[in-house]
Amino acid sequence: MHAIEIRETGGPEVQLYVEKPDPGAPGEGQLLVELAAAGVNFIDLYRREGRYPLPVPCVPGEEGSGTVLAVGPGVTRFKAGDRVAWTTVLGSYATRVLVPEDKAIVVPDDIDLTTAGGVLVHGMTAHFLAHDSYPAREGETVLVHAAAGGVGQLLVQMLKRRGVRVIGTVSTEEKERLARGHGADEVIRYTETDDLAGEVRRLTGGEGVHAVYDGVGAATFDASLDSLRTRGTLVLYGGASGAVPPVDVMRLLWGGSLTLTRPYLEHFRATTEEFERRAGEVFAGIADGTLRFTVAGTYPLAEAHRAHTDLAARSTTGKLLLVP
Structure with missing residues (x-):
């Protein structure tokens, strides 16, 4: 498989496009997923720069979508062939990703995988800001x-x-x-x-x-x-x-x-029930047209450095995605 690897923290150029061994069979409570799209978020920049802890060497990225290839022992909510999306899974800038079951959600049939790969972090963040952090009236x-x-x-x-x-x-x-x-x-x-x-x-x-x-x-x-x-x-x-x-x-x-x-997103999707409710409301808004979601740019996985540069410049007007 191919992936982005960071061996030291620094600027966008420290992201290396490399070939790595496949992850192998998923372990207890894990899904092995073929990547469709990975979301590019500011937290990815913060980790790459060293502002947030990052174990190096590692594969960065925390959000994505794809198709389940296999499930590990103990997995009950997913099966091979399911379309899924996830958040806060370090290692998402790769063509195959091991995703913990509790970090994933099934993507509804009326949402395409590219949208699903980028809407969860932004959508659920906006949701908890408007409904929980300060529920404006x-x-x-x-x-x-x-x-x-x-x-x-x-x-x-x-x-x-x-x-x-x-x-x-x-x-x-x-x-x-x-x-x-x-x-x-x-x-x-x-x-x-x-x-x-x-x-x-x-x-x-x-x-x-x-x-x-x-x-x-x-x-x-x-x-x-x-x-x-x-x-x-x-x-x-x-x-x-x-x-x-x-x-x-x-x-x-x-x-x-x-x-x-x-606030921090992880604290507002602390349980499976909360995750499914919050993500479900975002997906429902996208599906029925009451929420408009903009993909501002799609980059080949190999050009993660360019996506980071563009996001850092704050010149974009929507979500940036990496695709295999």
Whole structure:
């Protein structure tokens, strides 16, 4: 089989396209899957750079889809021939992947495997942000950073379905059109203002927003806090621009008894039942058209380095995938 291998942390160039032995028969509780598509996510970049722990040498990637070739002892929910998708399985940048049973889900017949390979991480992240981290209510106003990105597009749509007023931030005119096309009520181009929080307050009559969903991190964190109304909530779910430095918690007091939370997808799909419910709602929205999911780019597995470069540049407007 072929795979991407990382032997040391660093830039996109440390990802090597290599031939490796097949994984062999799946072990207890495992599925052996032929890859259809692997999702490219910011966590893959963080691990490659060394920001998040990564055992080297290893095969990176944590999300994908494919067809089950064989199941190991003790597997009860899947069989050979099933179409499946998975998340948080290190080793997904490979043409064959060993997937733990509890990390996988059957892909409905009305969802193609390419879509399934990229929608789970972004879709379930948007789902727990909108429904759990800060379950915005009808009539509230929130700020969504990177509203034209992979998570941002889905998050805006989910919030609008709940009757929430959404202010989005983007970098370009093209991304503004995308954000508005997915339902954003107001859009701020952060490249054209030096006072993002001031612009948010102008759009909210000076009050600020009930919540900010921030996956950008270091570059937006201060403005995110300053954009909140009294008792507002900052949901910091990523660090595309870099990690946020340590925070003096007194800033939350002086900002108006603010709440800061740093959620992680794995904690919001902690049981099989929760995983199936959350993923099922995402799949259902894609299937019935109430959620639009955009694949921004498909790259050969051998060009994982190019996909990482494009994602890091924050020039994309949807999901990036690797295919065998």
